Amino acid sequence: MVPKGLLLLSPVVWQPFLPREQQDKKTSLTDFTISDVVRSGVEVPSSSIGVYAGDEECYSLYSTLFEPIMKEYHGLDKLPAHVSCLDARRLTSVIQSEAPVLSTRCRVVRNLAGYGFPAGMSREQRLEVESLLVTALEDLKGPISNWSSNQENDKYQVAAGIHRNWPEGRGIFYNDAKTFLVWVNEEDHLRIISMQKGADVKAVFDRLCRGINAINKALLRHAQTGFAFHKQYGYLSSCPTNLGTGMRASVHVSVPPAFNDVRNKCRQLGLDVRGQHGETSEAEGGMYDLSNHQRLGRTEVDLLQAVIDGINTLQSTSTRK
Template sequence: MEIRYRPILESLVPPDPMSQFKLKRRSPEEEFPDLCRNYTWMGRILTPAMYCRQFNRCTHSGVIFDDVIRPGIEEPGDCSGPASVGCVAGDAQSYILFCDFFDRIIEAYHEHKVTNQTPESDCNFDNLKGGDDFDTTYAVHCEVSAVRGIEDFCFPTHCSRGERRRLLSLARRALQRLEDELPGCLFMLEELNPEQQKKLNLNPPSYSQLRTGVARDWPDARAVWVSKDGRLVVWVNMEDHLRLVSARDDANVAEAFKCICINLQRLEEYYRELRHPFIYKQQLGWVTSSPADVGTGLRVNVYMKLRLLPQHKRLQDVLKRLRIHMNKTESLTVYRVSNAITFGLSEVELTQLVVDGVKLLITMEKRLEADQDIDKLVPTQK
């Protein structure tokens, strides 16, 4: 991996990039973190040799490798749940400069090889089959979201106050253009009262966000844009530069996906005209601060009422084969079903994966309610 990128790496890094910071660090061997009880992908993949290779590298905006792995060191996870990536990119250059680390993280998390080919993209919502015909007894509501990073700016974990305010200014101009097609209103977070924040499902920054720097200067230059019809919400400078969310109470994934695709393409055009396009890497697709979102940046969540299936012994096997996740919500009988990956499949294919999975889970729940076996419905590995 490093050999492939060596000409690029050498052109990006001055001879001694760390000398400008005067950091009082010891040798890489002495600085190597304790990963004995670390259950993140970072903890599984990082070796002393790899750490040594990254140790003296630094992006132009000042991101060093210790900044990249800090989240996984501070939150090592546990062995019971799915492993998090355990790392963040401080800027887009991090994915190139630390490519031999990030590529392995992406391949392990998404279970898809990073190649020289450009990832396939398909935002043609007409290619989606189904998604508007769920049994609403089981499928309660849905949410489709997409994240994007803006070229020439550091990601929220590393950006300055000035950068964040400049990003807000760009978002304001782009969203004003969007209002020509979809009327809406931009709200600054500091101007929202507790009742408005609750209505928007806005929670105070978590301890993790504060420690990793995502929530620095909160709520300075954070905003939310809401369309008048309630179909679309755009978060600005939260965990990512931009996050578009389309939520529906009728669990119509097809309409939510259509809303995201149309408005994402509009905003992409507006930002390009502002000379700050969305960040795209040839071998990775769309990239943001988290390697867990590279490729499409797309998340499809369907909230389901399930009573018997969550206790079934073969559930985890079913979820793994469908390549979807199921997580508990605050309600005892409502579960969130979502795509497990964002890289390696197109936007339509990822959404189709969730749609097909939800239909199968509903069929299984109905069979269990009728005291019938579901073993024959368990899919082969995709």
């Protein structure tokens, strides 16, 4: 069994916990080995997870490594069958006070079944996936622009090999209002994003659900493929933190200075806390990015409802301070 709190500093850490036959194998689609899986954590020891899947088969071939990480990160004792619910009408409440909320954002990650994931795919595979997605996204009637020519600066993804040939084979789709975006071939084949100013979580989630369904139908129609999926792990992603729903629902919220225990309170509510400019940024002027920590083991509606309830509890507590 892989030890709790695993940091993948070197092969010495993970090799004793994997059967010899797994250490010597590689996946049939991308030739991804266990050394490839842990490369990011080995090269960048500051990584808290340090593993990336190169294709769907990684999760079955190297399950001895992946499953303990999944359970620890998502807070699960066992991995149930995944159930999805993409229906905004199932939400039972909304954010009660809009005043402290600057903006709301929901995103999911998806990969295409039968294709290598960005860490394991070849240049030719990346261009093929890009072509398939461009065709599918044309049904949504919006422009697709090229990614910036500048190299992405996520050192963990760079170490994993995700940014090879950057920015070739990548792009961004967006609607005219720029409230719905799709990143193509970044950490995953698709990062589907719905966002807008204010606290109307239901509208943001409804737009996301409709976009996901439209893309899935277009892929089935144009490419005869859908999203990579596992009955227990849910929608398969490059990083195991995004398994299950693949969804991160977040709000940029202003927390009063008097409420100085925001991080501990959010952790108790099951929320991740970031600065408003991303995962490694610090909060500025009392502005925080708050989102669901868990992605696996619950439906999209359940996770979004947990964020709504957490924000309402946080606001109520801060008001009493």
